[in-house]
Amino acid sequence: MTAAAPAALTTEQLGVLARAVSRAPSVHNSQPWQLLVRGTEVDLLERREVRLRRHDPAGRDRTLSCGAALTNLELAVRALGRDCHTGLRSGGDVVATVTIGRPRATSTRDYLLYQAIGRRRSHRHRFIHNRVPTAAHRALVAAGETTGVHVVVPGRLDKLAELLGFAARVLRDDRAYQRELAVWTAHTHGWAAAGDGIAGDALGPEPVPFAGIVRPGTPIPDDAVLADRLAAENLLIFCTGTDTRLDHLAAGAALQRVWLTAASKELAGSVITQPLHLTGLRARLVSELALPGAPQAIFRFGYAAVPAAPSPRLPLGELFPPR
Numbered sequence: 001m002t003a004a005a006p007a008a009l010t011t012e013q014l015g016v017l018a019r020a021v022s023r024a025p026s027v028h029n030s031q032p033w034q035l036l037v038r039g040t041e042v043d044l045l046e047r048r049e050v051r052l053r054r055h056d057p058a059g060r061d062r063t064l065s066c067g068a069a070l071t072n073l074e075l076a077v078r079a080l081g082r083d084c085h086t087g088l089r090s091g092g093d094v095v096a097t098v099t100i101g102r103p104r105a106t107s108t109r110d111y112l113l114y115q116a117i118g119r120r121r122s123h124r125h126r127f128i129h130n131r132v133p134t135a136a137h138r139a140l141v142a143a144g145e146t147t148g149v150h151v152v153v154p155g156r157l158d159k160l161a162e163l164l165g166f167a168a169r170v171l172r173d174d175r176a177y178q179r180e181l182a183v184w185t186a187h188t189h190g191w192a193a194a195g196d197g198i199a200g201d202a203l204g205p206e207p208v209p210f211a212g213i214v215r216p217g218t219p220i221p222d223d224a225v226l227a228d229r230l231a232a233e234n235l236l237i238f239c240t241g242t243d244t245r246l247d248h249l250a251a252g253a254a255l256q257r258v259w260l261t262a263a264s265k266e267l268a269g270s271v272i273t274q275p276l277h278l279t280g281l282r283a284r285l286v287s288e289l290a291l292p293g294a295p296q297a298i299f300r301f302g303y304a305a306v307p308a309a310p311s312p313r314l315p316l317g318e319l320f321p322p323r
């Protein structure tokens with residue numbers, strides 16, 4: 001007797017997957033993904049028409065964002081009590097296919113991470129203190145250590161401050177860069193609020209490194225002050241041995257697992273990739289911080305005084321391409 005094939009998902013269950021994907025973090029909140037459902041196979045597509053020519057000319061952050069969405073997609077499938085298997089694609093619009101399998105009890109860990117999807121948000125403020133218990137810190141690092149991805153606690157904060165300060169000054173004075181950023185940070189205000197882009201109040205008037213994104217008026221402290229501020233944070237750098245699309249996907253997926261692990265422990269965080277796009281900066285980070293591979297993202301975390309506001313999302317219907 002042959003076993004029956006796994007059942008396709010219902011419309012309500014597809015809604016659960018769509019909501020989880022939609023809440024993933026993405027570069028400039030561009031939400032560069034779609035879902036194509038074929039029976040028990042769900043393709044995660046990268047919307048390559050989403051282009052940030054100045055911030056992300058190679059589309060690396062766009063693929064990292066899809067990696068983060070993939071983590072949410074897998075967690076949602078498991079939270080529905082179904083097994084799944086993921087195949088990553090090295091080229092084309094489809095970045096991954098998640099094949100939904102038979103019923104399987106959701107593990108406590110997966111359920112806690114799934115529940116954290118709705119609570120995770122970018123906290124671009126200083127933290128009330130940086131004393132994160134050792135066990136929680138270790139759990140975050142372990143959640144990100146996956147095949148090909150290394151999670152590094154940076155030493156040499158003086159060097160990191162020097163490089164981040166340098167990048168911040170260059171990007172703050174780059175008018176073409178700032179024009180592009182203005183488009184992604186201006187249009188979510190007021191009655192005409194859009195479903196994408198970063199809302200102005202999500203950025204605030206904070207100085208580097210809390211600001212997250214450097215705009216024309218962002219205060220940039222001198223290197224010694226910046227080094228002290230970095231020392232008062234918990235930082236992780238996500239590195240990959242090579243620098244291919246599969247690495248970017250894996251790094252984005254790992255980043256989101258770490259971020260959700262943080263959220264599940266009532267820790268807040270935000271990600272910084274902006275400086276990593278400045279020509280030559282990643283190579284200098286690798287040599288001056290003795291990193292084990294290409295840096296893909298910096299994650300800062302700690303305890304928040306007040307929760308950050310949720311950011312907008314595109315309507316769920318836009319997640320599904322017209323057939």
Ligand SMILES: Cc1cc2nc3c(=O)[nH]c(=O)nc-3n(C[C@H](O)[C@H](O)[C@H](O)COP(=O)(O)O)c2cc1C
Nearest residue numbers: 025026027028029064121122212213272273274311
């Ligand atoms: C690949 C990637 C790169 C990002 N780069 C930055 C960054 O450099 N600075 C920053 O403040 N936020 C950055 N973010 C956070 C996004 O702006 C944020 O996820 C998005 O605005 C949605 O808001 P939320 O995280 O509160 O849901 C990045 C997110 C991703 C996934």
